Amino acid sequence: MARDLDLALKNAPLRAPAPLFDRPRPARGVFTSQSGFLRALGVLAVLLLAVLPFLDASRYTMSIATSALIYVMLCMGLNVVVGYAGLLDLGYIAFFAVGAYVSGIFTTVLGFPMWLALPATIVACIVAGVIIGGPTLRLRSDYLAIVTLGFGEIIRITANNLEITGGPSGIHGIPSWDFGGWSFDDGFAIGGLEFPGYVVFYYFVATVVVVVGVIGAGRLAKGKLGRAWKAVRDDEDAAEAMGINTYVAKISAYIIGAVWAGMAGQLMSTHLSAISPNSFQFLYSALILMAVVLGGMGSTPGVIIGALFVSLAPELLRDFAEWRYLIFGILLVVVMLFRPAGLWPATAVLPWLKRTRPQPPPFTSAVGAIDQGVPDVEPSVMESVDGLPATDAEEGRQA
Template sequence: MVRDLDHALKHVSLRAPAPRFERPRPPRGVFTSQQGFMRALGVGAVLLVAVLPFMDASRYTMSIATSALIYVMLCMGLNVVVGYAGLLDLGYIAFFAVGAYISGIFTTVLGWPMWAALIATIVACVTAGIIIGAPTLRLRSDYLAIVTLGFGEIIRITANNLKITGGPSGIHGIPTWSFGPWSFDDGFNLFGIDFPERVVFYYFVAAVVIVVGVIGAGRLAKGRLGRAWKAVRDDEDAAEAMGINTYIAKISAYIIGAVWAGMAGQLMATHLSAISPNSFQFLYSALILMAVVLGGMGSTPGVIIGALFVSLAPELLRDFAEWRYLIFGVLLVVVMLFRPSGLWPATAVLPWLRRTRPTPPAFTEATAVPASVMESVDGTPTTDAHEGDRA
């Protein structure tokens, strides 16, 4: 019997059995699905960023908002290194300094336009990521943190002692972005509305942050490389046993994070028009890492919230004068006590979705063995099992 069945199966085309349950379609509403709510929240945030200059276009507001967006860009890059790949980097400000100094040198000394200096910035950040990451990424945990901290200080001290970087005085007079005869200093007029230089640059930074920082990081996290990073973060030995080249995965995350930091450094150099070694101390690396941990490592909305909190809280507390940093520190301690996983962790589920009970799927009939197979085995025509039941 078994031999006859095996012989029959070799010459009969089998069809895959139908599923026992109808898989329900995932909800797509704003308040019925996590993805729908996040998309609506993202659209609302983009609209808020777009209308902010129409509500308050003062120089102070635009300056603070632009700096906050640059912080978001910087934290998104560190989130790739720490949140996705699990590499504790305490010298991330070094790549921020590389981007700022390269753009400053190429625009002030060599006379390049800022868009051309962007190419040099990316090349320099990739080179710096390989030089720093190649020997250090074979280390883990605390050893990696100590070595990256040392490299961050090396970059700052080197910039403080080189003549081309301006030494302790830094570089001044960094020009803004220009495209042919037009530059951001000229502004523009649209439908009778004047957009000054600070508003134009704010919109430019917002577009770069949204497209490169938020959308780019989100796509990377969901791709094959992002899954490899998360596997390395969870258990490097298990990831290597499963065939992932952990060294390539780590150095790719390090280089991508370096490029993000370099672009943010170039934006900051253009925004401030002057840089100095004191702008790249270890304190800023700690603040950026604090923003990532505070918001939620590996979470895009969490990192954005953490970056905005770290960059805007001291400004909102400016009325308290010398007490503002004390209040800022107390707020950080309180948040970490009550939200140890971050303000918006990567595994967060909306509160109203936790209370919803999944509906049981509808039962469907399973597909029986094809009648042609049974007929070829015993020589008698048979009917489908479900047809017999219905009869």
């Protein structure tokens, strides 16, 4: 009996069961799918960034827009750490300071051009992420938040007491980006239109933020690494039981967030041409975290909206003088009361897609395709489908 069963298993053809339903193709339209609408919204936002200097190229508008884009870059990096990996970091401004000071030291003390200081900034942020994240990421929840807060203050106090960082006065005279004999400060002319240096730098920041920050972080979240981050965020013990190296996943999120913050710090140092330790206080870490939570943790459009709200609201309320911060605080409380998951949470579904009823998929017409060219054999154990013998399974399909 055992020999006959063994022989039958060896001679039985291995067949994959045919699908019971045809898988429908996902919708790709602007108003019929979530991803299509977000892509169209992203293209519209990029076009708005490109058109803004033609509408208002004043120094004030360009300066505010550049600062807002730097905030977007910072919030996208923190969203990787907090939104995707679930690591509460209260000292994120430390990486912002590392990027700003490294680029400032390389360009003013060592005489490097700004584009050569960019690789040094990235390497310094990776090293800082490993040094700070290595011993701290074994902690969880409140303990992790307290330790990261301490590291953020250590970086600021260290910069305040070192001679190479300029001490309390900081670093001044940081040059702009230059290539050969041309600098961003020189500006250029296109078709008779003069673009001053601050407008040119605005274009540079817009390109870095939109292309590197938003698209890069969004693509990472959809890949294998992003799924590991979300598994660690939801349940670290379950993720580890499923074979995910949770420590590697967390340290990678920490390093990527540090690189994003370091690039934003370099852009800020070039934009302002001066940095000091007072620019990297805990208040700014709390402000960036507030923007991520306000927009919606783990949501790319939500984080962008939160960053723009936090950076632009005080300026839009400037006419209210000393009352503007009170109004700003009230607006934050109102938003969190009525939108506790954020302005655009990661689980948000477009309103018109909620009303769309799912259609049952049609039965497949290719059930018998797998049997073409296969000789008739006696039913065996290997031919069973879904726990039923092959003959019963075939009858169920034909029915």
